[in-house]
Amino acid sequence: MTNLPSKSERVQRMDIARGLGILLVVAGHNPASTSGSTAKLLIFSFHIPLFFFLSGYFHRQSEPIATDIMQRAKRLLIPYGLTGLLFIFYKALQNSPDFYERDLWQLLGGVLWGAGGSGTPVSFLYWPPVWFLTSLFITQSCFSLLQLKMVKTVMLTRIVIFTVFLFLGIYYLQHWGRNYVYIDNSPIVPNETGLPWNFDLLPITLFYYWLGWEIRKWKSFEQFLTQGSGTITLLISGSLFGIFHLLHIRVGHSEWLLDLNRRDYGHVVLTTLGAGIGIVMILALSGVIERYSARFLRKPLITLGMQSLMILVFHYFFQQEVHRLLAQDLPGQGWVVIAGSWGAGVAIPAMLYLLLLKKIPWICTVYGNPKTRS
Numbered sequence: 001m002t003n004l005p006s007k008s009e010r011v012q013r014m015d016i017a018r019g020l021g022i023l024l025v026v027a028g029h030n031p032a033s034t035s036g037s038t039a040k041l042l043i044f045s046f047h048i049p050l051f052f053f054l055s056g057y058f059h060r061q062s063e064p065i066a067t068d069i070m071q072r073a074k075r076l077l078i079p080y081g082l083t084g085l086l087f088i089f090y091k092a093l094q095n096s097p098d099f100y101e102r103d104l105w106q107l108l109g110g111v112l113w114g115a116g117g118s119g120t121p122v123s124f125l126y127w128p129p130v131w132f133l134t135s136l137f138i139t140q141s142c143f144s145l146l147q148l149k150m151v152k153t154v155m156l157t158r159i160v161i162f163t164v165f166l167f168l169g170i171y172y173l174q175h176w177g178r179n180y181v182y183i184d185n186s187p188i189v190p191n192e193t194g195l196p197w198n199f200d201l202l203p204i205t206l207f208y209y210w211l212g213w214e215i216r217k218w219k220s221f222e223q224f225l226t227q228g229s230g231t232i233t234l235l236i237s238g239s240l241f242g243i244f245h246l247l248h249i250r251v252g253h254s255e256w257l258l259d260l261n262r263r264d265y266g267h268v269v270l271t272t273l274g275a276g277i278g279i280v281m282i283l284a285l286s287g288v289i290e291r292y293s294a295r296f297l298r299k300p301l302i303t304l305g306m307q308s309l310m311i312l313v314f315h316y317f318f319q320q321e322v323h324r325l326l327a328q329d330l331p332g333q334g335w336v337v338i339a340g341s342w343g344a345g346v347a348i349p350a351m352l353y354l355l356l357l358k359k360i361p362w363i364c365t366v367y368g369n370p371k372t373r374s
Contacts, residue, residue, distance in 0.1 A: 014054055016286040016298065018305030021050050026315045026345040029128070031323050032338045042245060044259050045271075046278025048132070049208040053279050055136060056212025061144050069141045076140075079366050080133040083313050084111035087127050114197040129312050131261050135198035139205040143213070146206075155214070162210045166272065169203030170265045194263060201260050208275070225280075230287035237281035244274050304346070310353045310367040311346060319345030 027033060028043040062068040088107050096103055114134040150158055194200050215221050225233050248256050256266040256274060265271055289298055304311065323341035330336055357364045 012298075012302060013283065013286045013290045014057060015302045015305035016289050017050070017282050018054055018308050019301035019303070020282055020286060021047060021054070022304055022308040022311050023346060025051075025129070025312060026319060027342055029316050030319060030338060030342050030345070032334075038249070041248060041257070044257065045245070045248075046258070046275040046282075048258070048260050049275040050279050050282055051132070052136070052139065052205050052208035053212035053215075055140065056143070056209035056214075057216050059140070059143065059147075059209070059213045061147055065144060065148065068144050072137055072140050072144075076133045076137040079309060079313060080114070080130055080137075081111070082366060083127065083130055115194040127313075127316060128261060129316050131194075131198060132312065135201055135205055135260075138197050138199060138202055139209050142202060143206060143209055158210070158214065162207045165203040166207035167268060169201065169207070170268050172200060172203070173263050173265050200263070204260065204265065225284055225287055230284050230291060234281065234284040234288055237277055237284050240277050241274075241281050244277055248274070304350065306368070307350050307353050310364075311349045313367065314349040314352070315345035318348040322348075 024043050024047045028040065028047060030039075033040040033043060062071055084107075088104065088111075091103060091107060092099055115131055153161075198205075256271045257264055258266060258271050258275060286301075289301065319341050322344035323337060326333075326337040326340050353364060353367065
């Protein structure tokens with residue numbers, strides 16, 4: 001019989017999963033992960049559902065509900081607003097002639113709209129990852145409200161309710177979430193405007209968030225993850241992941257694609273299946289790393305997991321800038337440029353966090369990750 005991991009082991013495994021997840025987020029925003037590339041196909045199939053799943057896994061609710069929502073606002077909306085102000089200040093330093101007449105008001109409007117990357121009608125497009133912060137806040141707050149009603153419901157009822165949410169959210173995105181214009185019989189998406197604060201994504205994000213919360217209580221899932229100390233589960237999920245994407249490539253890169261920031265959810269069943277397989281694979285890999293890897297690998301991944309908010313917010317800027325500089329200085333050295341910019345996207349925000357921890361502790365309070373709550 002497989003021994004279930006202790007609570008501390010489960011928390012470590014989830015922190016490692018967050019560390020692996022944030023490495024994938026940075027890689028997904030690397031210029032090498034262009035539209036239609038295999039890298040984007042693999043990463044975007046599950047990395048955002050993974051973070052909503054992990055956040056749901058760590059969901060703890062405070063009483064009363066107003067206190068709970070206020071705590072979540074401090075944890076997510078303060079870094080969102082501060083990042084928006086920092087970006088506006090950065091744009092002001094560039095001395096654009098139209099900044100005070102046009103750009104400033106567009107950027108402020110984009111920050112208030114709260115949809116971040118591609119989902120904003122007034123452009124806050126230069127810092128795509130921040131859409132996740134408002135989306136997670138809305139998801140957490142709505143789940144806290146729903147949880148008050150779910151306490152006395154049976155599991156089957158919850159499965160039905162959140163599966164219906166998922167299908168409704170996908171239906172909305174596929175029919176009204178994107179505005180297509182056809183030029184020479186090719187679909188062009190000129191406007192991917194989401195609803196304020198990503199409310200249009202809420203049914204989908206709620207499903208993955210609830211799934212993490214629900215699965216935390218399943219002993220059978222823990223037993224499955226620890227089969228053969230995790231190696232059997234990793235081999236099974238890794239094989240299924242490979243088979244799934246071989247089929248995906250044969251069908252076409254866009255058919256099963258998952259990119260919530262661009263309001264793209266390819267296939268109701270298959271895209272969801274791919275996300276689930278990817279989540280299980282990362283959890284199994286995290287368990288294997290937690291049990292077997294040397295400290296030099298385990299500790300950095302846990303640290304990255306704890307600094308994932310800082311890396312999430314700032315990796316895009318540093319990765320893009322370093323990629324631009326390396327591409328100029330090292331022409332023809334594609335893989336060196338890709339690896340160097342990816343490393344910079346991870347390392348520079350992480351080092352900034354450690355430096356600011358000593359100099360300006362309150363900054364790290366704003367951009368830090370709590371250990372066992374989300």
